[in-house]
Amino acid sequence: MASSYLDMEDDIAALATPQGQGALAVVRVCGPGSVVRMARAFSRPEALQAAPGHTAVVGHVLGADGAAVDEAVLLVFKGPASYTGQDGVDLSCHGGPASATRVLAALEIVGFRPALPGEFTFRAFAGGKLDLARAEAVGELVAARTVAAQADALARLSGGLSREIESIKTELVRLAAACALRLDYGDDEAHEGFDEELPALSNCRKDCSDLAATFAVGRLLQDGASIAAAGRTNAGKSSLFNRLLREERAIVSEFHGTTRDYVEAALDLDGIPVRLLDTAGVRQTDDPVEAEGMRRSRLVASGADLVLYVVDAIVGLFPEDESFLAAHPGALRVWNKIDSPRAFPAPEGWLAVSAETGAGEPWLIAAIKAALLGHAGPTVSGASPSAGPAGVRISSARQKAALIKAASALGDAESAIKSRESLDMVAVDLSAALSALGEISGETTPEDILDSLFSNFCVGK
């Protein structure tokens, strides 16, 4: 039978460091019987079992025949004062794939089950060590590709988002209690006097909407975006690509058709992890290889989050440019080579740049960021896309959906009060909002969603 996250009595093991060569490899085990089980594959079983939490024991991990498979430092954790809340051991063995493979095999022999992705963090969540928002932040922290994305995830892991959700929930619980009291003692005029709670209700709704709107930036920091440079041959796409990368990555030449296949590179654009793509320029050609390159480039450009459409300011606009832009209205229009005395002035709506001198680059970067944020949202009208009420941001679509659900239930509650509907209706809306917010912290999150959330983690986390 397939193992499940709910098999929390199992003793589990996994490699916590990446596969490959390194100074150390860390193998992690946890579970109620993990220390005793570990002792069965260790050269100093008594010392390990007697070790208090947060102490280290040095010895050899033993294989089935009792022979040493590696020397390791075992850091012992005793629940509940551990990451997962359960007993566990972090084994630092020698780096390199062979040591870790032999250690893991030795652990399986004594009955450890290979951990599922994110299973250690799941146990921390199930054991009440982390709420769901913080557990998600653990995965995001590991996956962060830029310093800004890492800092964003760390703020969530430190509880910034959880505290914000908790404070909205506390206020909603107070409102729900006030509502219930009125319903208990009320008569037909039960709604009277509740009008005074409208500002409090409206503040909660606004906090939920503002937080939902931070998804635009939060998602961009975590997931990043793909940006493709497209245009006719010789427009300066590869030159622009190299300038943005600060590296002579793609070949640049005065010959038309220099880039034959698309080239891609990772770029940290003011904290946004970007996959930057240079594509083959478009022109009439009889060369089947160049035609194939153009076909692939078109595919890449149509799959990108943003297209930088580059035109050579020395030759100006051609009908092909107009038809590309008509088909890609979201593309940023880049008028390149403005340093040349022969350059035509940039038409309205075009960003004048020089890939060669860097002129106009700050405006180009600002326009790219604005375009990416425009693409990502915000979907809650009137809300700021930057940071939420307490400077925190959300980063998952699941959190955003829950916040929109909560905001909409609170909007319904406001309308019910204003139109003097029965307070029963208000109570139902408040309870719906609380339950939606509970999905973020994990109190009301269905099991299948938990499964899919943790299965996106890496093994060993």
Ligand SMILES: Nc1nc2c(ncn2[C@@H]2O[C@H](COP(=O)(O)OP(=O)(O)OP(=O)(O)O)[C@@H](O)[C@H]2O)c(=O)[nH]1
């Ligand atoms: N003066 C000037 N020349 C530029 C500028 N950008 C590119 N060039 C020149 O334009 C020519 C073509 O540049 P590339 O970057 O190779 O152009 P491309 O769009 O990648 O061309 P293909 O790969 O053929 O599609 C080269 O000779 C570059 O040096 C610029 O900003 N100013």
Ligand SMILES: [Mg+2]
């Ligand atoms: Mg090129």
